[in-house]
Amino acid sequence: LAKTTQPISMDSYEGQEVNITCSHNNIATNDYITWYQQFPSQGPRFIIQGYKTKVTNEVASLFIPADRKSSTLSLPRVSLSDTAVYYCLVGDPSGSARQLTFGSGTQLTVLP
Amino acid sequence: GAVVSQHPSRVICKSGTSVKIECRSLDFQATTMFWYRQFPKKSLMLMATSNEGSKATYEQGVEKDKFLINHASLTLSTLTVTSAHPEDSSFYICSSIQGLANEKLFFGSGTQLSVL
Numbered sequence: 001l002a003k004t005t006q007p008i009s010m011d012s013y014e015g016q017e018v019n020i021t022c023s024h025n026n027i028a029t030n031d032y033i034t035w036y037q038q039f040p041s042q043g044p045r046f047i048i049q050g051y052k053t054k055v056t057n058e059v060a061s062l063f064i065p066a067d068r069k070s071s072t073l074s075l076p077r078v079s080l081s082d083t084a085v086y087y088c089l090v091g092d093p094s095g096s097a098r099q100l101t102f103g104s105g106t107q108l109t110v111l112p
Numbered sequence: 113g114a115v116v117s118q119h120p121s122r123v124i125c126k127s128g129t130s131v132k133i134e135c136r137s138l139d140f141q142a143t144t145m146f147w148y149r150q151f152p153k154k155s156l157m158l159m160a161t162s163n164e165g166s167k168a169t170y171e172q173g174v175e176k177d178k179f180l181i182n183h184a185s186l187t188l189s190t191l192t193v194t195s196a197h198p199e200d201s202s203f204y205i206c207s208s209i210q211g212l213a214n215e216k217l218f219f220g221s222g223t224q225l226s227v228l
Binding site: 034036041042043044045046049087089100101102103104105 | 118155156206217219220222
């Protein structure tokens with residue numbers, strides 16, 4: 001199972017771009033990288049997923065270097081409502097959720 | 113995205129009672145659902161994998177007689193916490209996997225269980 005390492009917490013201000021990096025040194029060939037957002041007392045919500053290079057959707061971008069040993073979630077112009085815990089998961093989507101182990105996550109706090 | 117509905121959102125019960133939590137997939141058929149447990153300010157821990165029409169697979173350290181899982185249809189999985197005790201108080205979350213290659217997890221809103 002690919003273990004992930006993220007910063008425990010980050011602070012930012014409204015309107016800034018936030019980059020959260022996740023390390024996954026033992027990522028396997030079939031593994032994808034997926035990021036989830038969780039607000040207090042709610043289930044996690046899918047943000048973005050990628051395999052390599054760069055992926056962008058309406059809420060975030062995901063940058064993955066060629067060696068895939070890390071990935072960076074980029075949130076453009078954050079607002080107060082982006083305060084949440086962000087989890088990076090690495091696993092083979094065709095396998096089982098048992099492979100999609102949640103790490104400690106990163107508590108992002110957006111300040112006014 | 114796919115919608116997973118979880119009920120109840122919050123339950124308070126007396127020690128020794130059993131509590132049932134339901135997880136429904138509203139717009140897709142979920143042959144597999146997953147149950148997680150989360151303590152305050154901690155990450156999610158996978159408890160078990162629920163398979164439609166067969167027995168659930170429990171993670172190491174999770175008591176199958178304590179946490180009964182039933183997945184009788186393609187849209188409904190239930191978790192019953194039997195003879196609940198205060199140490200069972202936690203946030204329970206279900207999820208299902210979907211996507212063209214089963215690549216995304218969709219989560220329910222969670223159930224906060226408080227055992228008095």
